[in-house]
Amino acid sequence: MFCYQCEETLNATGCTKNGVCGKNGEVADLQDDLIYLLKSIAFYNSKARSNKLNDAKTDQFILDGLFATVTNTNFSKADIERLIGEGFEIKDGVKKKLISAKVIDEKSGSSFPAWIKEKLLGAGPKADEELPFMAKVTPESLASVNTGILATENEDVRSLRELLTYGLKGMAAYAHHANVLGYKDENVMAFIEKALLATMDDSMGINELVPLVLECGSKGVATLALLDKANTTTYGNPEPTAVNIGVRGNPGILISGHDLRDLEQFLEQTQGTGVDIYTHGEMLPANSYPAFKGYENFVGNYGGSWWKQKEEFEKFNGPIFMTTNCIVPPKESYINRIYTTGVVGFDGVAHIRADKDGNKDFSAIIEQAKKCDSPEQLEEGTIMGGFAHVSALSVADKIVEAVKGGQIKKFVVMAGCDGRHKERIYYTDFAEALPKDTVILTAGCAKYRYNKLDLGDIGGIPRVIDAGQCNDSYSLVVIAQKLAEAFGLDDINDLPISYNIAWYEQKAVLVLLALLSLGVRNITLGPKLPAFVSPNVLNVLVEQFNIRPNATVEEDLKVLL
Numbered sequence: 098m099f100c101y102q103c104e105e106t107l108n109a110t111g112c113t114k115n116g117v118c119g120k121n122g123e124v125a126d127l128q129d130d131l132i133y134l135l136k137s138i139a140f141y142n143s144k145a146r147s148n149k150l151n152d153a154k155t156d157q158f159i160l161d162g163l164f165a166t167v168t169n170t171n172f173s174k175a176d177i178e179r180l181i182g183e184g185f186e187i188k189d190g191v192k193k194k195l196i197s198a199k200v201i202d203e204k205s206g207s208s209f210p211a212w213i214k215e216k217l218l219g220a221g222p223k224a225d226e227e228l229p230f231m232a233k234v235t236p237e238s239l240a241s242v243n244t245g246i247l248a249t250e251n252e253d254v255r256s257l258r259e260l261l262t263y264g265l266k267g268m269a270a271y272a273h274h275a276n277v278l279g280y281k282d283e284n285v286m287a288f289i290e291k292a293l294l295a296t297m298d299d300s301m302g303i304n305e306l307v308p309l310v311l312e313c314g315s316k317g318v319a320t321l322a323l324l325d326k327a328n329t330t331t332y333g334n335p336e337p338t339a340v341n342i343g344v345r346g347n348p349g350i351l352i353s354g355h356d357l358r359d360l361e362q363f364l365e366q367t368q369g370t371g372v373d374i375y376t377h378g379e380m381l382p383a384n385s386y387p388a389f390k391g392y393e394n395f396v397g398n399y400g401g402s403w404w405k406q407k408e409e410f411e412k413f414n415g416p417i418f419m420t421t422n423c424i425v426p427p428k429e430s431y432i433n434r435i436y437t438t439g440v441v442g443f444d445g446v447a448h449i450r451a452d453k454d455g456n457k458d459f460s461a462i463i464e465q466a467k468k469c470d471s472p473e474q475l476e477e478g479t480i481m482g483g484f485a486h487v488s489a490l491s492v493a494d495k496i497v498e499a500v501k502g503g504q505i506k507k508f509v510v511m512a513g514c515d516g517r518h519k520e521r522i523y524y525t526d527f528a529e530a531l532p533k534d535t536v537i538l539t540a541g542c543a544k545y546r547y548n549k550l551d552l553g554d555i556g557g558i559p560r561v562i563d564a565g566q567c568n569d570s571y572s573l574v575v576i577a578q579k580l581a582e583a584f585g586l587d588d589i590n591d592l593p594i595s596y597n598i599a600w601y602e603q604k605a606v607l608v609l610l611a612l613l614s615l616g617v618r619n620i621t622l623g624p625k626l627p628a629f630v631s632p633n634v635l636n637v638l639v640e641q642f643n644i645r646p647n648a649t650v651e652e653d654l655k656v657l658l
């Protein structure tokens with residue numbers, strides 16, 4: 098195994114035996130095989146798409162396959178093997194369709210571009226030979242090909258291929274969420290296929306891959322916009338909300354991850370059962386949607402961000418439902434009351450599947466909840482949320498006035514991820530050290546490092562404007578663009594906004610690429626720079642965008658203010 102896709106990778110270089118996250122070497126290798134297989138599906142499906150022969154099932158498979166390999170999403174050997182098996186079937190199905198429509202000629206292999214012939218077929222393709230690693234529909238057949246990251250020898254090409262791949266994983270996660278609510282974008286799917294194939298193309302060097310990485314960012318903006326539309330059309334625009342962080346005396350079910358449809362179904366199915374519903378981690382922003390506010394048993398948010406789950410899940414006492422990332426390998430003490438669904442998986446943990454209409458039956462979980470003790474209280478009070486673009490911009494006049502009047506000197510975007518390493522205390526210290534005339538704009542679980550501090554407000558404008566999940570990062574883009582309009586600025590870099598972003602996994606990589614594609618410069622990134630960014634690629638990012646690693650609170654305050 099070799100994996101360096103997240104911020105907590107071993108020694109800031111790469112996990113080689115087992116992951117720091119808990120992913121074992123065998124699963125990591127299988128995930129590489131799955132990504133490799135997706136590239137082959139992308140090859141056939143891009144042809145199917147341009148000939149209008151593509152289908153929704155294949156699109157869904159490509160998204161789910163990528164999403165399953167995002168950090169802390171699927172640790173299950175059985176699941177990844179199943180996905181690989183399904184992938185071969187899907188690939189064969191698409192190929193057959195292309196042959197019968199005479200889009201490809203199986204005998205001559207004439208539809209393969211030259212680089213695919215050379216790289217994957219070797220000289221002189223034989224009659225029905227295609228990508229050789231796909232000869233058999235078994236994971237074992239992949240063993241003869243090095244599907245790993247280090248198979249790309251050139252360090253800079255490897256770096257850009259992986260940066261692109263991680264951006265695609267993030268894009269797939271966001272597109273998956275939009276899909277669940279019935280929102281799809283052909284252009285996004287076509288780009289994913291094009292980019293997956295580009296990671297196999299040896300004719301593409303730094304000059305060709307950098308523009309593609311930025312295109313990944315702009316398609317990322319489109320994907321986030323689509324997800325925003327899906328969420329707000331389905332559940333309404335989030336409203337400023339004081340979210341309860343205490344507990345009640347009833348048994349409860351804790352919903353984690355990012356999938357709002359799962360939460361909705363839980364709320365519906367628990368009506369009148371005496372079981373309460375709480376959110377954990379990235380599900381916190383769901384408390385601000387009008388559609389969910391009417392449920393009397395929707396109590397509030399329990400605990401902090403993803404990495405605290407071992408301690409907090411134990412104390413919750415009731416069932417826990419992981420809708421998406423981030424699951425941490427569960428402790429024995431609660432493994433019998435944690436459940437996964439969708440792309441999430443962990444061997445030994447019960448998994449709930451949807452029927453063909455996307456409906457899930459939670460009755461067994463609700464019955465289990467009734468027999469459990471109520472949650473142990475961790476804290477009390479409220480935290481503010483719900484400042485997605487519509488509600489944040491409803492006070493745009495007030496914000497513009499406060500900036501013009503000098504009450505607000507600066508906005509600092511402190512969006513992104515949280516993580517378990519102690520050094521992330523930096524973000525708490527930074528938030529506390531910010532002068533009282535600054536406002537934090539946030540989205541993602543990074544907020545848990547400072548959202549329970551009493552940072553006050555500026556003339557009624559809260560000093561932490563929380564737009565929601567990392568899935569809601571589009572709101573930060575809209576807020577910045579609308580403020581630029583209000584100030585009559587052509588360039589968003591001229592706004593009094595600086596960026597101190599915390600990353601952990603691949604969804605944050607996509608958000609970062611989205612910001613770069615919009616031309617945002619001078620981003621401070623931490624707590625560590627990605628291990629997959631080579632020195633030369635870093636130089637490109639510094640030259641084009643002036644990205645810098647974070648340093649100490651004092652130094653960064655000087656730079657960012």
Ligand code: FS2
Pocket residue numbers: 379403422423513514515540541542543566567568601602603604605
């Ligand atoms: Fe947190 Fe980061 Fe959950 Fe997002 S670990 S913000 O990309 O997926 O959330």
Ligand code: SF4
Pocket residue numbers: 100101102103104105106107111112115116117118119120125168169
């Ligand atoms: Fe290591 Fe991160 Fe990969 Fe897990 S996801 S194996 S911690 S680099």
